[in-house]
Ligand SMILES: NC(=O)C1=CN([C@@H]2O[C@H](COP(=O)(O)OP(=O)(O)OC[C@H]3O[C@@H](n4cnc5c(N)ncnc54)[C@H](O)[C@@H]3O)[C@@H](O)[C@H]2O)C=CC1
């Protein structure tokens with residue numbers, strides 16, 4: 001990937017036109033109320049576009065169109081190979097538009113162009129391609145039954161699904177959800193986060209161009225209460241897949257329970273531990289992983305390693321290497337490709353992150369300063385294990401350091417959180433690595449690295465981090481399909497047995 005200069009990215013930014021309508025039944029249209037909201041570049045405060053602010057009436061209209069599309073089979077009953085071809089075409093169109101999408105994503109979210117170009121856009125394309133390729137390789141099953149019966153276990157698309165998205169990876173989370181949902185044959189109602197609606201709208205437009213039929217892929221920008229809740233409570237939406245905060249995730253369980261008991265998958269917050277034991281090898285590499293885990297995407301990442309749990313024998317040496325690595329993460333204009341730290345997504349979120357800086361009892365080892373939407377990579381040594389910065393998901397570039405005497409204390413501390421999304425453990429001792437990985441209650445545990453696995457591995461959380469299905473991997477398709485048993489009696493009239 002050859003990156004451009006800041007001036008070249010700015011020229012692309014100046015040439016972009018933004019989609020501003022809701023995308024329903026194959027075309028852009030204003031919200032039924034005519035309302036709009038400002039989509040703001042958090043790095044500059046500039047208004048990029050006025051976007052349709054949808055409401056419950058738009059949700060009803062979109063669901064009606066999505067249901068029509070689902071029932072007449074224009075997508076749901078296409079030969080899997082044809083759905084595959086359309087989604088591959090979409091992935092190719094994204095590739096052709098990759099640079100524009102990367103710039104749009106960076107402007108809308110404050111993410112660095114470096115990350116948008118090297119991670120968000122290519123991983124989005126890879127994700128859609130992966131699920132497209134999978135469509136015609138999944139087989140149904142025949143269960144063991146008597147000679148007089150055949151028992152088929154088939155998967156059917158679940159129907160109309162609501163996909164409620166966060167703002168931290170607008171394109172990638174869209175792909176994590178539409179990839180398997182469209183592959184399975186569902187019709188989708190996407191609700192992007194209000195902070196970051198633009199790229200989802202653009203992808204919907206490209207999906208039409210690729211051949212996704214009208215009504216199958218709808219995008220409704222707007223607020224959580226105005227669009228998210230009507231999706232959660234809709235009587236004709238069959239399933240919801242949500243990524244965002246634990247507080248809002250809980251609401252979706254309530255919405256489902258109080259409406260049609262739609263299936264709900266929740267991928268929520270984390271306060272993820274990185275455990276480094278005294279016997280960890282190659283501390284420089286460990287430090288690079290810790291810094292990447294904490295500061296990548298400004299820490300606006302559900303799987304960010306925000307709690308370093310370090311055994312005391314290695315603490316001093318590790319911290320000095322972490323500080324050296326962290327200083328190589330320049331912060332500034334997201335469109336400057338040298339920067340690794342951009343702006344936080346919004347003023348409201350910036351204020352939230354700032355509220356954790358400057359508290360008593362935390363020793364600032366690095367950073368700690370914030371200005372105009374940007375927060376410096378910050379490392380806090382904290383003795384009080386009940387401190388807010390230790391217990392709460394900050395979702396910013398803030399790493400807390402906790403010191404332990406040994407393995408058992410480290411694992412107990414790793415588990416001392418309501419969350420259970422991700423964790424990492426660094427040790428040269430394979431027994432401790434595996435024992436630790438098994439003992440930590442989290443959906444993904446990486447050994448001697450920070451990461452989330454890849455598209456082929458399921459991603460989701462334990463405890464308050466997750467509920468229901470998983471994103472990624474073949475497992476993601478479980479969210480968007482349901483099992484049906486078809487039991488066929490093959491007996492002749494003359495056969496005695498009925499069963
Ligand atoms: N797990 C993750 O990836 C994410 C975690 N978060 C966490 O959540 C905190 C707050 O961020 P928010 O943007 O407020 O997250 P949020 O959970 O409120 O937003 C996620 C999505 O839910 C929608 N939503 C909000 N309120 C809703 C409601 N009452 N009913 C239905 N849908 C609703 C939003 O419009 C957005 O599309 C962050 O500081 C961070 O700690 C935020 C985004 C992603």
Ligand code: BAL
Nearest residue numbers: 168169243301302303
């Ligand atoms: N890290 C991908 C999922 C998320 O942050 O929500």
